[in-house]
Amino acid sequence: MSGHVYTEDHEWLAVEGDVATVGISDHAQEQLGDIVFIELPDVGKQLEKGSEAAVVESVKAASEIYAPADGEVLEVNEALTEEPGQVNSDAEGGGWFFKMKLSDPGQVADLMDAAAYKSFVEG
Amino acid sequence: MQESESGARHTPLYALHQELGGKMVPFAGYALPVQYAAGIMAEHKQARTQAALFDVSHMGQLRLEGDDRVAVLEALVPAELAALGPNRQRYSYFTAPDGGILDDLMISNQGDWLSLVVNAACKAEDIAHLQAHLSGDARLTVEEERALIALQGPAASAVLARHAPGIETMRFMQAEPVEIAGIPCRASRSGYTGEDGYEISVPAERAEDLARLLLGEPEVEASGLGARDSLRLEAGLCLYGHDIDRTTSPIEADLAWAIQKRRRAEGGFPGAETILKQLAEGPPRRRVGLRPEGRAPMREGTRLKDGAGQDVGHVTSGGFGPTLGAPVAMGYVAAAAAAEGTELQAEVRGKLLPCRVAAMPFVQHNYYRG
Numbered sequence: 001m002s003g004h005v006y007t008e009d010h011e012w013l014a015v016e017g018d019v020a021t022v023g024i025s026d027h028a029q030e031q032l033g034d035i036v037f038i039e040l041p042d043v044g045k046q047l048e049k050g051s052e053a054a055v056v057e058s059v060k061a062a063s064e065i066y067a068p069a070d071g072e073v074l075e076v077n078e079a080l081t082e083e084p085g086q087v088n089s090d091a092e093g094g095g096w097f098f099k100m101k102l103s104d105p106g107q108v109a110d111l112m113d114a115a116a117y118k119s120f121v122e123g
Numbered sequence: 124m125q126e127s128e129s130g131a132r133h134t135p136l137y138a139l140h141q142e143l144g145g146k147m148v149p150f151a152g153y154a155l156p157v158q159y160a161a162g163i164m165a166e167h168k169q170a171r172t173q174a175a176l177f178d179v180s181h182m183g184q185l186r187l188e189g190d191d192r193v194a195v196l197e198a199l200v201p202a203e204l205a206a207l208g209p210n211r212q213r214y215s216y217f218t219a220p221d222g223g224i225l226d227d228l229m230i231s232n233q234g235d236w237l238s239l240v241v242n243a244a245c246k247a248e249d250i251a252h253l254q255a256h257l258s259g260d261a262r263l264t265v266e267e268e269r270a271l272i273a274l275q276g277p278a279a280s281a282v283l284a285r286h287a288p289g290i291e292t293m294r295f296m297q298a299e300p301v302e303i304a305g306i307p308c309r310a311s312r313s314g315y316t317g318e319d320g321y322e323i324s325v326p327a328e329r330a331e332d333l334a335r336l337l338l339g340e341p342e343v344e345a346s347g348l349g350a351r352d353s354l355r356l357e358a359g360l361c362l363y364g365h366d367i368d369r370t371t372s373p374i375e376a377d378l379a380w381a382i383q384k385r386r387r388a389e390g391g392f393p394g395a396e397t398i399l400k401q402l403a404e405g406p407p408r409r410r411v412g413l414r415p416e417g418r419a420p421m422r423e424g425t426r427l428k429d430g431a432g433q434d435v436g437h438v439t440s441g442g443f444g445p446t447l448g449a450p451v452a453m454g455y456v457a458a459a460a461a462a463e464g465t466e467l468q469a470e471v472r473g474k475l476l477p478c479r480v481a482a483m484p485f486v487q488h489n490y491y492r493g
Contacts, residue, residue, distance in 0.1 A: 033349070034164040036443040037418050037450070039472070055472065057420050059163040059443045060349050081418070 004092060005108065006117035007068045012092055013111065018102045022068060024056065027121050029091040032058045035084045040076040040098060047071055047100060049107060054097050056087070069107040071100040134180035135270045135330040143338075143345050151243035153181040156347040166346035167353050167445040170316050171486070174276035175346035176337055179315075183246035184266040184324055185239040191259030192237050196230065199256055201373070201392045203383035207232045212298040212311050214381050216373060217252060222397035223369035224376065225252065227361065229322075231298035231311060238298065238309070240271070240322070242363045270330035275320030275354070277489065278342035283310075283321060286336065290321070295490040306333050315351060317358025317488045356451060357444045359412060359483030365423060366410060366439045366453060374401040375455065377410045408436060409461040412483035413452040419471055420450040421478060426470045427456055435460040435467065446486045453483065 004012040010028035014021040029035065037057040047053050047067035054065040076098045080086060087095035102108065112120055131154040140147060145156025155178065158166060169175045187196060193204045202215035212231035216224045226245035231238045241249045253263050274283065284291040286304040293299070298311035306329045314320040325333050337343050352362070361367045367376045372394075379402055386392065390399060415421050425438040441452030452469075460467060463482050468475040 033158060034162050034445075037420055039419065057443070059167075059353055059445065060157070062420070062422060084418075 005111035005113060006120075007111055008120065009066050009068070011065065011068050013068055013108055014096075015102070015105070015108055018105050019074065019099055020069065020071070020102055020108060021096050021099050022053075023096040024065060024087065024091055025117065025121075026091045029088050029095070032056060032063060034059050035087045038080045038084045038087065038097070040078075040080065041073045043073050043076060045073045047073060057084075065097065067100075068111070069100070070103040072103075073098050073100050075099040132181075134178055135327040136178045136180065136272075136334055139331055139334055140178065140345075145345070145347060148348070150348055151181055153243060155181060156345070158347040158349045159345050161344065163347070163349035163353060164445045166344065166350035169344045169346055170276045170318055170320075170350060170354055171446050172277065173342040173344070174274055174278040174282055174320070174340075175316075175350065176334060176343055177273040177275065177346055177351055178270070178334070179273050179322065179351075180270040180327075180330065181243035182271055183239075183241040183243065183249060184269050184271060185241065185250065185253070186264040186266055187237040187239060187253070188235070188262045188264070189260035191261040195253075195256060195258055195261040196237060196239075197386075198391065199252070199393065200228075200230070201382040201386045201395070201398070202230060203385050204230065204232075204237070206383075206385070209234050210297055210299040212296045212313060216367070216378065216381070217249065218373065218392055218394045218398065219369055220393045222372045222394035222401070224363070224367045224371055224373060225249070225369065227363050227367060229311070229313065233298070233300075233309070238324075244364055266324075268327045269324050270327050271322060271324050272330065272334055272337070273314050273316075273320060273322045274337055274343070275314045275316040275318045276342075277319055279318075279320040280491065282337065282340045282342055285340070292493075293321075293491075294493040295319075303333060304336055308333070312491060315358075315360060316354035317360070317484055317486055318354070319489050319491045353442055353445055356440055356442060356453070357446055357484065357486040358488060359453065359485060361410070362440055371410070371455070372398055372401055372406060374398060375406040375408055375410060405458060408455045408457050410439070410453060410455055411461050411463075412481040412485060413438065413441070413454055413467070413469075413478045414481040414485070415450045415452065415469065416477040416479065418450065419476055421452045421469045421471060421476070425452070425454075427454060427460075427478075428468045428470065428475065429460050430466060430468075432468075438469065444485055451485050452478070456480065
């Protein structure tokens with residue numbers, strides 16, 4: 001998706017100033033398969049880059065989603081609690097997980113753009 | 124069976140799985156599809172509403188012959204086999220001297236021999252176990268050159284009847300030779316989904332023909348191991364290595380129904396003393412169904428606590444039940460906590476989440492009993 005940047009853990013971020021919207025990439029949802037449950041962080045939680053921020057459960061297994069940067073959780077996508085399948089149908093849009101206030105926007109400056117992520121995935 | 128560079132064995136349907144876009148994963152030494160493009164949820168619902176085709180060729184197909192075949196096998200399993208009629212099939216398990224379970228299996232009386240279908244992961248040990256206990260004129264053959272295809276779902280019988288007229292009259296747990304579109308097979312009306320359906324043993328070189336024929340029917344889609352697991356979980360069926368193993372007794376596992384009357388009276392299988400004592404006195408813990416109250420799945424290994432916070436057991440299989448649209452699990456809990464409706468707490472990622480002991484199957488079995 002244009003404007004999104006990506007981590008090697010298959011998360012996407014849409015960064016505006018010091019606020020980032022975070023979700024998992026379309027490629028990631030495809031790999032996970034049918035998503036049946038998402039555990040989101042509490043609003044106000046201080047995330048540390050690389051720490052567990054959310055959990056995604058497919059029919060088969062649970063996968064951790066790691067914080068892409070340090071910062072505070074500002075808002076979570078409550079709709080996913082009732083409709084986790086939105087991540088399958090619209091991973092990089094309506095399937096966003098949470099918004100966070102970046103402590104250091106420099107931490108996300110080097111993330112991959114869509115083209116770089118595409119070649120990363122295709123290996 | 125062939126072997127790939129990664130060491131995982133291929134079933135006779137390997138090329139077909141790849142052609143169908145199967146996502147291949149290693150399972151019990153075989154490369155098998157965990158799902159196809161449709162995904163686990165759709166493949167699961169396919170089996171509940173129409174018909175799903177599964178490749179279960181990784182399972183061991185064994186042939187026990189000779190006049191002493193019944194005596195040999197009755198010495199290793201607690202099933203009544205002397206009175207198992209021709210073309211009848213029965214579920215059983217190999218027991219250990221301490222009362223644990225070595226593997227579970229299907230046994231059918233094929234007339235002058237017994238067919239055994241065992242789990243892939245236990246196959247080598249089962250064969251060694253059987254060979255070590257052969258006596259008299261009993262002989263064991265491993266049917267390496269056969270595939271096993273399961274067709275499961277309410278449409279399975281109508282689909283098969285187009286190519287094997289009369290197959291629709293077979294009853295649940297009936298097993299017999301049958302020609303399907305001219306292919307010599309052995310079918311049993313059974314499965315691992317809780318649905319009506321068949322498991323079809325077919326010569327390896329005809330397996331792909333049979334699979335393509337069935338997949339060509341409008342009601343049939345290919346389903347993978349993922350759906351097979353969620354289907355059997357909803358049906359309350361045990362998965363060896365998870366819900367039952369060497370540390371669980373059949374009584375704890377709630378499988379006493381598979382020990383028929385004469386065997387209860389006579390014993391004569393490994394661990395009989397321990398198992399029959401537990402049957403009489405009640406086991407210290409029991410396999411039960413669990414329904415989480417929220418939406419979070421409770422996976423294998425999740426600890427379970429009672430209202431007072433005391434540890435009472437753990438989950439052995441857990442996930443999401445696509446038919447129920449809700450998480451389901453099974454596990455072992457102390458006898459005092461095993462009554463249906465008992466409220467328990469499951470420790471999921473450090474949080475205690477409520478769940479309730481529930482009757483199994485979670486989804487009603489839909490077997491054809493004639």
